[in-house]
Structure formats: structure tokens, C-alpha cells
Amino acid sequence: MKQSILPFKTRKDAPKDEVSLNAKLLIQAGFIHKEMAGVYSYLPLGLRVIEKIKGIIRNEMETLGASEVSLTALQDKTLWEKTGRWDDEVVDNWFKTTLKSGGELGLGFSHEEPLTALLRDHVSSYKDLPFSIFQFQTKFRNELRAKSGIMRGREFLMKDLYSFSTTDEEHAAFYDRVKNAYVRIFDKVGLGEVTFPTYATGGSFSKFSLEFQTITSSGEDTIYVDREKKVAINKEILSDERCAELGLDRENLEEVTTVEVGNIFNLGTKFSEPLGLVYKDEAGNRIPSVMGCYGIGLGRLMGTIAEVFADEKGLVWPKSVAPFDVHLVALPDAEGTVMAAAEVIYETLSAKMPIMFDDRAVSVGAKLADADLIGIPTRIVIGAKSLVEGNVEITDRKSGETTTVALSEILNYLHG
Amino acid sequence: MKQSILPFKTRKDAPKDEVSLNAKLLIQAGFIHKEMAGVYSYLPLGLRVIEKIKGIIRNEMETLGASEVSLTALQDKTLWEKTGRWDDEVVDNWFKTTLKSGGELGLGFSHEEPLTALLRDHVSSYKDLPFSIFQFQTKFRNELRAKSGIMRGREFLMKDLYSFSTTDEEHAAFYDRVKNAYVRIFDKVGLGEVTFPTYATGGSFSKFSLEFQTITSSGEDTIYVDREKKVAINKEILSDERCAELGLDRENLEEVTTVEVGNIFNLGTKFSEPLGLVYKDEAGNRIPSVMGCYGIGLGRLMGTIAEVFADEKGLVWPKSVAPFDVHLVALPDAEGTVMAAAEVIYETLSAKMPIMFDDRAVSVGAKLADADLIGIPTRIVIGAKSLVEGNVEITDRKSGETTTVALSEILNYLHG
Known part of the structure; x- marks a missing residue:
């Protein structure tokens, strides 16, 4: 969605x-x-x-x-x-x-x-x-x-x-x-x-x-x-x-x-x-x-x-009852290339799992705070810098741990 | 079911x-x-x-x-x-x-x-x-x-x-x-x-x-x-x-x-x-x-x-809203072989489609009247006689038309 x-x-x-x-x-x-x-x-x-x-x-x-x-x-x-x-x-x-x-x-x-x-x-x-x-x-x-x-x-x-x-x-x-x-x-x-x-x-x-x-x-x-x-x-x-x-x-x-x-x-x-x-x-x-x-x-x-x-940042849903498995967050960029790339990733992943895509035109801070508050278990952040390197950042909401994952490896990582 | x-x-x-x-x-x-x-x-x-x-x-x-x-x-x-x-x-x-x-x-x-x-x-x-x-x-x-x-x-x-x-x-x-x-x-x-x-x-x-x-x-x-x-x-x-x-x-x-x-x-x-x-x-x-x-x-x-x-025999559901696609009816037999065969057919079909299995110990008349009344679109009747010949009878609830179908051909017939 x-x-x-x-x-x-x-x-x-x-x-x-x-x-x-x-x-x-x-x-x-x-x-x-x-x-x-x-x-x-x-x-x-x-x-x-x-x-x-x-x-x-x-x-x-x-x-x-x-x-x-x-x-x-x-x-x-x-x-x-x-x-x-x-x-x-x-x-x-x-x-x-x-x-x-x-x-x-x-x-x-x-x-x-x-x-x-x-x-x-x-x-x-x-x-x-x-x-x-x-x-x-x-x-x-x-x-x-x-x-x-x-x-x-x-x-x-x-x-x-x-x-x-x-x-x-x-x-x-x-x-x-x-x-x-x-x-x-x-x-x-x-x-x-x-x-x-x-x-x-x-x-x-x-x-x-x-x-x-x-x-x-x-x-x-x-x-x-x-x-x-x-x-x-x-x-x-x-x-x-x-x-x-x-x-x-x-x-x-x-x-x-x-x-x-x-x-x-x-x-x-x-x-x-x-x-x-x-x-x-x-x-x-x-x-x-x-x-x-x-x-x-x-x-x-x-x-x-x-x-x-729940923790001090908001809700933390176990995957079995989470509204979505994955929260895909596209960070704002002036050129719109991040959003275009995120759209492709969204189309690919949404065929495989329930995913919410933050495609809103709001600030980085608002996006990340909302993602924490809503508490979907896995967050994928697409930003200009990591995108150029062919990577995304995947964060576990519960532990807060972030991993850099190659674009081609996202599905393997999520199912792994 | x-x-x-x-x-x-x-x-x-x-x-x-x-x-x-x-x-x-x-x-x-x-x-x-x-x-x-x-x-x-x-x-x-x-x-x-x-x-x-x-x-x-x-x-x-x-x-x-x-x-x-x-x-x-x-x-x-x-x-x-x-x-x-x-x-x-x-x-x-x-x-x-x-x-x-x-x-x-x-x-x-x-x-x-x-x-x-x-x-x-x-x-x-x-x-x-x-x-x-x-x-x-x-x-x-x-x-x-x-x-x-x-x-x-x-x-x-x-x-x-x-x-x-x-x-x-x-x-x-x-x-x-x-x-x-x-x-x-x-x-x-x-x-x-x-x-x-x-x-x-x-x-x-x-x-x-x-x-x-x-x-x-x-x-x-x-x-x-x-x-x-x-x-x-x-x-x-x-x-x-x-x-x-x-x-x-x-x-x-x-x-x-x-x-x-x-x-x-x-x-x-x-x-x-x-x-x-x-x-x-x-x-x-x-x-x-x-x-x-x-x-x-x-x-x-x-x-x-x-x-x-509805017709004079009871309900007639379009397949899109029917409670089940198929009503499998095992006719009573003294030896229980019909029920045993029907059980196997039920297990096979229920993996492929929503199916109700009349496995009750009641008379032929009660079974067929109930099937008409409930109105599931397709009825498969398993009886001793047709079973020996390797067949079942498939009836369309709406038209009332009955076709004899070989056991091995049931799935092809239903999907055809």
C-alpha cells in the first residue's frame, strides 16, 4: 500500500x-x-x-x-x-x-x-x-x-x-x-x-x-x-x-x-x-x-x-500480527531518482509480501519518526547515497540494528 | 468440509x-x-x-x-x-x-x-x-x-x-x-x-x-x-x-x-x-x-x-457466491466401500477447490433432497454401481443435467 x-x-x-x-x-x-x-x-x-x-x-x-x-x-x-x-x-x-x-x-x-x-x-x-x-x-x-x-x-x-x-x-x-x-x-x-x-x-x-x-x-x-x-x-x-x-x-x-x-x-x-x-x-x-x-x-x-x-519511539509489532511485513521508505531527493528507484523496488517486493511504501513528499525526519511510531518489523530505507552504491539500508524495528544490503540481495535477505 | x-x-x-x-x-x-x-x-x-x-x-x-x-x-x-x-x-x-x-x-x-x-x-x-x-x-x-x-x-x-x-x-x-x-x-x-x-x-x-x-x-x-x-x-x-x-x-x-x-x-x-x-x-x-x-x-x-x-427443489447458487464449489455425495452402501472411495476422492479434490462432502449415514433420498435444497453448483455422486465401472455422476444443479465421468477425469471435467 x-x-x-x-x-x-x-x-x-x-x-x-x-x-x-x-x-x-x-x-x-x-x-x-x-x-x-x-x-x-x-x-x-x-x-x-x-x-x-x-x-x-x-x-x-x-x-x-x-x-x-x-x-x-x-x-x-x-x-x-x-x-x-x-x-x-x-x-x-x-x-x-x-x-x-x-x-x-x-x-x-x-x-x-x-x-x-x-x-x-x-x-x-x-x-x-x-x-x-x-x-x-x-x-x-x-x-x-x-x-x-x-x-x-x-x-x-x-x-x-x-x-x-x-x-x-x-x-x-x-x-x-x-x-x-x-x-x-x-x-x-x-x-x-x-x-x-x-x-x-x-x-x-x-x-x-x-x-x-x-x-x-x-x-x-x-x-x-x-x-x-x-x-x-x-x-x-x-x-x-x-x-x-x-x-x-x-x-x-x-x-x-x-x-x-x-x-x-x-x-x-x-x-x-x-x-x-x-x-x-x-x-x-x-x-x-x-x-x-x-x-x-x-x-x-x-x-x-x-x-x-512498545518502546520510547512507538509501536513494535511482532511480524505475525504486523499490519505489513515491510515498510519501504524513500528518502526525499531533489531529482526524484530515489522515488523512481523506490517505486521499482516497491512493485517487485509487493508481489512477494505485504509492504507499505512511504512515497510521501515529507521530510526525512518525519518519515523515520512515523516509521518508528507505526512499528512495522522491517524497514528498508532508500536514499540517494546508498542507491549510488547499489545498496539499501535495512533496519530491524525491535533491535534497531541496521544492515547495508545490495539491491540484488534484498529478497534473499528478507527471506533469510 | x-x-x-x-x-x-x-x-x-x-x-x-x-x-x-x-x-x-x-x-x-x-x-x-x-x-x-x-x-x-x-x-x-x-x-x-x-x-x-x-x-x-x-x-x-x-x-x-x-x-x-x-x-x-x-x-x-x-x-x-x-x-x-x-x-x-x-x-x-x-x-x-x-x-x-x-x-x-x-x-x-x-x-x-x-x-x-x-x-x-x-x-x-x-x-x-x-x-x-x-x-x-x-x-x-x-x-x-x-x-x-x-x-x-x-x-x-x-x-x-x-x-x-x-x-x-x-x-x-x-x-x-x-x-x-x-x-x-x-x-x-x-x-x-x-x-x-x-x-x-x-x-x-x-x-x-x-x-x-x-x-x-x-x-x-x-x-x-x-x-x-x-x-x-x-x-x-x-x-x-x-x-x-x-x-x-x-x-x-x-x-x-x-x-x-x-x-x-x-x-x-x-x-x-x-x-x-x-x-x-x-x-x-x-x-x-x-x-x-x-x-x-x-x-x-x-x-x-x-x-x-431458486427453483422448486431449493436454492441454486451461482458459483461466484456458492458456499462450496462442489458437493460430493457418497451414497450409502452396506459394505462401506463407497464411503472409503469417496473419502479418497474428497481428500484429492479438497486440496484443489472448496468442497462439501456428504459423509452422513442417511438415506439416498435425504442426501439428494438436501443437496438440491442447499444448491451447491456442482454435485458429484459416488454410488456402488458407477464406482465398479470406474465412474462418478456429475450433476449441474442449475440445468439438472447429469454426466458420467471417469474417476481419473474428474478434475479435468471440473476445470474444463
Whole structure:
């Protein structure tokens, strides 16, 4: 993509009305726009990061054999009354609205109820189970406070996966597979080393739930990690007894602040029972399906990646989620020969990889500062001096190391 | 995809609470699920059709040089007050909701206001223009009645494109390019022959707007088409004077009922002026940008395609938007050899093209009826008898024609 046709610009300074690092950086670099507190639009660079994250997650969901759907935001009150979750006293972050034709609707903060109800048309026998279903869908949560940028939105994109099994054993086996898929997802987006499966409060159907917590200085949660065992326990349930149960030695635990980037829950029959999602077993008994749910907030994950890797110059994207692999920067020259040469290099490279080409008529300083701020992993700088020598300069955004590479060797270098 | 792992089933009969053909068929075939009137979830087959349509549209938008964004559903009242569109007396299909922290919000029925406001941070000089921006985004419209299935939803996915130019001439040139892109889009989804650019009421900034109207028997609109000139005029503005203006001879016009599948509007400075999206020209004058907007409802387009091509057996998808290219159907056999052979054929073909494999243990009749209902363009039937002869039967869903093809020739036949 040519930067000159991108309608959106970086800012000199971070916005003053943001307190969170992720929103400050992502707005300044032109990835997102704040509509109001907790409500952010995604601009082309931000949308590309979201799409990359989506691709990584979708791939793992399909490997699990899950089917993709897209449910609705508008929610039927009667379904949520059946599970007792319509009441604002029970769920305190509903957005509700009214139909012109009469009746109250909710905006989905989660989708257990509609999905469970929908499946009644499709499940009758034990032979129809097990299966799992996922979606990338916008959630609405009427948070009283929203100061964490895209880490805690009032409207945000979530991947939610739901599993439906016949027995607890069948459920447990799938739950373990999702756990492994989540470990792979956080590895692939670059957070593997700082993300820990963390035991937390379980709810009514199991002793523990499992959170995936990522260490960041701005984290809202406190957990205790056993780095060697690659597992952690949330402060809210820390006790000697619990540690013993989980095979952890309290002396090996380290206190860290974290952000929750994913969670997996046993739901048991909490939803299938009141909503009547039952199957007939071989003997003809009607039995409610055993369910699990598994969430990853895409904005929260993007915000976490932004905060974990950022440095004093701006964003630093891991290649797997970067908006582009390469940022080609043509330095200004009076004769226009640099721009002409860069154009040829752009045409050649863009057929091989996602590349952003800074073809703007702005100063060297503005170009390099923008490239640092935007944080594409590899930068190729084309300047008059090195061009005459038949070279370009390639800089790794993360380490800052610069290498002089012959024009004819660029592709070999990038793929090497 | 193996049909046995798909959690969603077809129904024997069309749902009785639907009056529209598109919803009857799409629910029966397991493409969509009705949450409530005008609110439909997309199941895996339906979502695949939407994604195919998205791909076709995105490709044309990128060819126009438009940048993709994703704005929010939640809308800030103050922006819409500036253009006079907040009032329910002016816009009668708002969904509105309330923030826990205080204040009223809207759910976007369109996105002129937030996009225009957002761009104020990015436009200052004439050098920043022209550009265009598009998104695939969920719209909410509080329709009093919603009986048209996915053709008129209360919540639906829309592609909206907005253009921003310095002058009327620059705007007109881009508008023409979009018109041509829309012609290509409707061609590609298979509706080219029955879709007509149609002059309609213009609004405050131009004499006419342009609708893209598709001929269907269930259409809500009436237009007059000149089939030779490939253009039409909406009944609402038909007059001898208008025909003369548009170079149409009233005697060559044919009355047809249609569905509006796309529209393009001149917006002039209706939004840029009140919201302050101005640029400085070379002399330093502050001038509001000239805008256009261009919409295609994805559900409506999918519903139209469903209705236009359906026959008495069910859906008939054009290949460009079909959920899969090929439906491989293994007929049941006691020994299981047919299934084993079909499995090998599935593995071979699925590496080459999107294919759905009916590996279910159900009757021949159920399999063939489902295949007709789902409407994938090409069906390959593997049965014991033809298999022994080294053949399969390949049926074209649209024509119903069946050809016997040697196993070794399947790929050549499909690509031929």
C-alpha cells in the first residue's frame, strides 16, 4: 500500500484525553480513533492487525473442528429471562433498547443464551454431539468506567467459542484441546513467553476456571506465576490449600501484574437445562448437554501486544500480527531518482509480501519518526547515497540494528 | 468440509412463520436462523456466502483505491444533532440506548456523521484530497414491520463507501468509477442480466440518485427499464419530461417489479459543512469537502440472489457466491466401500477447490433432497454401481443435467 493514498495521518503528540498506553500509542500512530470513552473505530492499519489476529485464531478454531457462525447483537428478552440473566441486578452491564413495534431488546454482552436456544432445532440424539461453534462478533458492555483504551471497551470484537458435549468426560477432553490451542494462539501472536494459564474462581460448575494472563506493567490483575511450570494462580484464590491442590509450591511463586487475554469456563448444564438443549441417550433418556465457553477479546489482545512490545519511539509489532511485513521508505531527493528507484523496488517486493511504501513528499525526519511510531518489523530505507552504491539500508524495528544490503540481495535477505 | 461434523441441519419443511421466499429457503436449508422478526443469525453455509460476496465487493473497492475501516455501532448524540439527524421525527428508525455513566447513545443506521467527524483530524489542505473509505459494518434500523426476511433487516451487514473530493467535477469522476464498479459487482454475483442502474429521487444535492434495481417477482419497487440501453427510471419520478432529460423513449420502457440491491448518492456538502470537514485551497480559503455515499446491503444481496435463482427443489447458487464449489455425495452402501472411495476422492479434490462432502449415514433420498435444497453448483455422486465401472455422476444443479465421468477425469471435467 502506498502511504500517500492513506487518508489517515499520525499525530505529533499522543492524545491528552487518554490515560492508557495502548490508546495513546494506537491513536497517535493512526491505528484507531476514539468515538467516545470505551468505543473505538479501527482505521486501515488497526484493522489489518485485527485481521491478522483473526486469521491466527480462526486457523486454531478450524483445527479444533469448530464451525463458524455469526450471531446477532439484538437480543430477545425472553431467552435471557429463562436463565435469569435479563435482570440488571444480575448482569449490570447490559445496553438495552426498545423496538418501535413494541418490546424491549438487549445488546448481546455474550452469546450463551441465543446459541443454546438456536441449537434446539439441530440436536435431538446423542449422535448429534459433540460439536463446537465459534464466531467473531461485536459485544456490547455498558461499563461504568472505560479508561483502558481498547483493553476494556463498551463495544468490542470477541472470538467466542462454545462446546457442546454429552458427558463431563467428553467435555473435559475438548476443554484440554482448547487449552492447548490457546497456548498456541498466544505463542503465535508473540506473547507466549509472558502469558500464563492461570487458575481462577470457578463458578458453579467447577472448582476453577482458567484464565490466560499476560504480564504487563499496566495490568489490572495480580497473579502468582511458577515460571518453571509455566502456570499461575490468581491472587483472588491464592491459599496454601489451593497451591497444594494444584501441585504448586508457594515459595516458587512470583507476584506479577497482568492483563487477562483469554479465558475458558466449564458451563456444565447452566444454560442447556433452562433453555432445553437436551439430547436422547441410547436408552432414550433426555439429558442436557454439557457446555463450555472460551473467549478471546481481539481489541484487548491487540492492545496488550501494543503495550508489551512498545518502546520510547512507538509501536513494535511482532511480524505475525504486523499490519505489513515491510515498510519501504524513500528518502526525499531533489531529482526524484530515489522515488523512481523506490517505486521499482516497491512493485517487485509487493508481489512477494505485504509492504507499505512511504512515497510521501515529507521530510526525512518525519518519515523515520512515523516509521518508528507505526512499528512495522522491517524497514528498508532508500536514499540517494546508498542507491549510488547499489545498496539499501535495512533496519530491524525491535533491535534497531541496521544492515547495508545490495539491491540484488534484498529478497534473499528478507527471506533469510 | 465434512457434512457429518456440521452441527446444523436442513428442515423437511419451510418455517411457517416466514412469508418471504428468501427466509423460508435459507432457514430450511440451514443457512440462517431467525432470532426475531428482521434479525437473523448466519450459520456456516450462510456465512460462507456472505464472505464470498464480501470478497467480490472488497476487490472492487480496493481497485477504486478506497481504504477499509471499521466504525462503531454506538453513536455519539452530539454529532448527529449537528446535522439534524438525531431527532426521531427526522429519522424514524433509530435504536437508542442509555449509558450507565449517563447520556443517550444511538445505534448507527448509517455512518456519514462519525466518518466525517473523524476525518477532521486528517484533512487540512487540498493536497489531502480526494480519497474514499469503505467498511463492512452492522447497521441497526428500527423498522416498524420486518417481513422481508434478510431483504430488510433490523440488524444487517452493509458495505458503505464514502468519497471525499475537493470539487463537484472531481466528485463526478469518482462517482462514475463507482457506478462502473457496481455494475461489475452485480455481474460477478450473477445478477448482471437482471440488474439495472435506475434513476430515482435525488435529494437536495442532485437531480437524481442512482439505484441498482434487480428484477424479482417479490420485489417491493416498480421501475421502468429500457433493456437495450440497460438503464431504468423509478416509477416515483417517471414523467415525459424526466424521460426526455435522461434520453429515454417512454415507448421502449417496460414495467417490472424489483428489489434495490445498491444505491449511490451525491451528498454535496450536507455533512461536511455542519461537521466542519473543510480543506484549504491554494489561496488559503476554507472549503467544505464534496461527498458521495455508496451502499450495498450484504444480506439483501444474498436474499435477492437466493430468490432470483431458486427453483422448486431449493436454492441454486451461482458459483461466484456458492458456499462450496462442489458437493460430493457418497451414497450409502452396506459394505462401506463407497464411503472409503469417496473419502479418497474428497481428500484429492479438497486440496484443489472448496468442497462439501456428504459423509452422513442417511438415506439416498435425504442426501439428494438436501443437496438440491442447499444448491451447491456442482454435485458429484459416488454410488456402488458407477464406482465398479470406474465412474462418478456429475450433476449441474442449475440445468439438472447429469454426466458420467471417469474417476481419473474428474478434475479435468471440473476445470474444463
